[in-house]
Amino acid sequence: MFGVTILGNNSALPAYERHPTAQVITLADQVLLLDCGEGTQMQLSKYKVKRGKLNHIFISHLHGDHYFGLIGLITSMGLLGRELPLHLYAPAPLKEIIDLQLQVAVTKLPFELVFHPLESEGVICDQAKFTVETFATQHRIPCWGFIVREKKSPRKIDKEKAVAAAIPAAYFNSLKNGDDYVTKDGQIILNETVTKPGTPPVSYAFCADTIYDESIAVKARGVTVLYHETTYLKNLEERAATRFHSTTIQAAQIAKEAGVKELLIGHFSSKYEMLDEFLAETTEVFSNTKLALEGITFLVK
């Protein structure tokens, strides 16, 4: 289980106190940031996200509403004395922009900024307890979605049974990994007789800006929670296509097709002050849908 906290859910520009895109994943004592629209560092403070645990930032594409807050966040981290390396996964040209902005300010960050250019689909971040993979979406400029997957969690030891079977504590880590135990006299104690299954791993697909694209249902097949953009209501399907964005119904169709448990929708056009119709339309097709409202933490479980 892990959390997704919405810091911004608006498209293109800030409106009605809605901020441009930014989401925080909290899992395994790490904080991941997905996109970083203008004002993200203020939103991180507002919602008391621990920056010290933020070591990986993922930027979907180089439209400003998805990254204009990044340079401010990075330089603030420097001013606050960060020393840990920071990993940034983003389209290649972002490096040039950051380097230029640091150079004109004659600023040297006190930490290493490790830049990972997004170039092809697959796993881009492999940590002890989770992976992040990226997949291409179809937008006006190169754009990438991200899937955060928990790794299979270890089996849980039934201590009473393990002790009764005289399995030494030094072997418990092997038990967690699913190994059987062989006693000195050659007897095999099957793993499942002294352990229980771990918590099933969950996953979250963050599908950034995209036109309606059925291949996303394949790429996000079976994830626990899918975030899909819904820039427009269903009556603006044509405009959505022209601008390489999606509607409520389209996001719901992808969620249905992908067989996810839950759908989060966001990236609402500034045309709309009220958001209730987004929910009404999307749930017509996919009932377990939620609005990605700012400040709310959704549990992926």
Place this chain on the structure above:
Amino acid sequence: MFGVTILGNNSALPAYERHPTAQVITLADQVLLLDCGEGTQMQLSKYKVKRGKLNHIFISHLHGDHYFGLIGLITSMGLLGRELPLHLYAPAPLKEIIDLQLQVAVTKLPFELVFHPLESEGVICDQAKFTVETFATQHRIPCWGFIVREKKSPRKIDKEKAVAAAIPAAYFNSLKNGDDYVTKDGQIILNETVTKPGTPPVSYAFCADTIYDESIAVKARGVTVLYHETTYLKNLEERAATRFHSTTIQAAQIAKEAGVKELLIGHFSSKYEMLDEFLAETTEVFSNTKLALEGITFLVK
């Protein structure tokens, strides 16, 4: 008379809900923006500043807390369909940064962005009712202050007296300019007998980041209101010097030396949550001092 509205007053990074530097001048049906820290476009909305009247933006220097909000503001103006040219006065490298960010987004602004690189002191913007001049300050990187000066306002016609003297209405504009009137029979009607002086022009000096520098008192001599940074309280004079910033006492000394009517102080370090000591210390030396608090409009009169 004109207004100065504070949108941000914090140094380096946002803290305690204080934003990085940005100020708005409202005069002669124009809105001028001085510096544009991250979040300025949200602050403009919050304080209902009319963007349609914003045609001139001045950026003091290329530390992020003075310009990271600019690219977001500019691209939002484009998304909102701006057509009027926008004049930007800033250190030369900013153009390259903006061009690069527009290029990677494959964005073409629907309006002309007229870039005026800051290169030498003097008048950089000459409008019907005001001028803006720039002056160098001493900071870690090239940095510029700005002085907004109302032009001399026209004399006010005493209509009763002008009509009694049989001066034709067609000559009233000349009267406003201070000309005397000569009747058909050669009689001279002195201007001051049929007009009153116009409102005396006022001026505002925005002294961006600077170390204590007595030459600023010369450059800002006699302005009505001076904004001077006070990043630190007086006990951190040494740190202020090392970082090319100023203290309360130093700002007050400049104000006193320059003979201004009023001093505004801001650019407070994030070290400080409470600001009352800034006011207490500064008023010890220069009594007519005010804290540049966000959302407040100060009248320059």
